Amino acid sequence: xxxxxxxxxxxxxxxxxxxxxxxxxxxxxxxxxxxxxxxxxxxxxxxxxxxxxxxxxxxxxxxxxxxxxxxxxxxxxxxxxxxxxxxxxxxxxxxxxxxxxxxxxxxxxxxx
Amino acid sequence: xxxxxxxxxxxxxxxxxxxxxxxxxxxxxxxxxxxxxxxxxxxxxxxxxxxxxxxxxxxxxxxxxxxxxxxxxxxxxxxxxxxxxxxxxxxxxxxxxxxxxxxxxxxxxxx
Numbered sequence: 001x002x003x004x005x006x007x008x009x010x011x012x013x014x015x016x017x018x019x020x021x022x023x024x025x026x027x028x029x030x031x032x033x034x035x036x037x038x039x040x041x042x043x044x045x046x047x048x049x050x051x052x053x054x055x056x057x058x059x060x061x062x063x064x065x066x067x068x069x070x071x072x073x074x075x076x077x078x079x080x081x082x083x084x085x086x087x088x089x090x091x092x093x094x095x096x097x098x099x100x101x102x103x104x105x106x107x108x109x110x111x112x
Numbered sequence: 113x114x115x116x117x118x119x120x121x122x123x124x125x126x127x128x129x130x131x132x133x134x135x136x137x138x139x140x141x142x143x144x145x146x147x148x149x150x151x152x153x154x155x156x157x158x159x160x161x162x163x164x165x166x167x168x169x170x171x172x173x174x175x176x177x178x179x180x181x182x183x184x185x186x187x188x189x190x191x192x193x194x195x196x197x198x199x200x201x202x203x204x205x206x207x208x209x210x211x212x213x214x215x216x217x218x219x220x221x222x223x
Contacts, residue, residue, distance in 0.1 A: 033210070042116075042198070042213040043156075090156065092211075100146050101211060102160040 006104035023091030118214035133200030144202035
C-alpha cells in the first residue's frame with residue numbers, strides 16, 4: 001500500500017537522450033517535490049508544485065523540467081542528461097509544513 | 113543562509129549503548145525540524161518532528177534554540193537502529209515547507 005510510487009526504480013539512459021521519471025501519490029497532498037541525491041550527499045531540492053503552482057529552485061539547471069497534469073501525478077523531465085546527472089531522484093509529498101514529507105522509493109538514474 | 117549540519121558521517125556504537133546523532137542548524141526564522149531515517153533498501157521515512165515532542169522507537173530529539181541544535185538521542189541502541197539518519201529543516205512559513213537536509217549520519221549498531 002505504497003502511497004508515493006516512483007517508476008521506474010532504476011533507469012538507464014544515454015548521454016543526451018531525454019528521459020522522464022514519474023511519481024504518483026494516493027494521499028491527495030497539495031504539494032509534490034523532486035529532490036536529487038548524489039552519492040554521500042544530502043538530498044537537494046530541484047523544484048516543487050503547490051497544487052498547480054510551479055516553484056523552481058534558483059540553482060536548478062534548465063535541463064530539468066517538471067509537469068504536474070493532475071493532483072496525483074508529477075513528472076521529472078531531463079532534456080539532455082549528462083554524466084553529472086546520474087543520481088537518485090526522490091519524489092515526496094506533503095500536506096502541510098508541520099507534518100513532514102512522505103517519500104517515494106526513488107529512481108536511480110544511470111547515464112551511459 | 114539556511115543550513116543543516118550533521119558533523120558525523122558515521123557513528124558506530126555497541127548494542128545497549130547510548131547514542132546521540134548531532135544536528136545543528138542555521139535559520140533566521142522559527143524553525144520546523146525533523147529527523148528522517150532510511151533503513152537499508154527502504155525509502156526515506158519520517159522518524160520524528162520537533163513540534164510533536166514525541167518519542168518514536170525510543171528516539172527523542174529536543175530543539176535547543178540557544179545552541180541551534182536538534183540532536184537525536186536514544187538511551188539504549190538496538191541492532192535494528194542501524195540506518196542512515198538525516199536531520200532536516202523546513203524553510204518556509206505558511207502551509208508548505210521546503211525541507212533542507214543535512215548530509216546524513218550512518219549509524220551502525222554492533223552486536
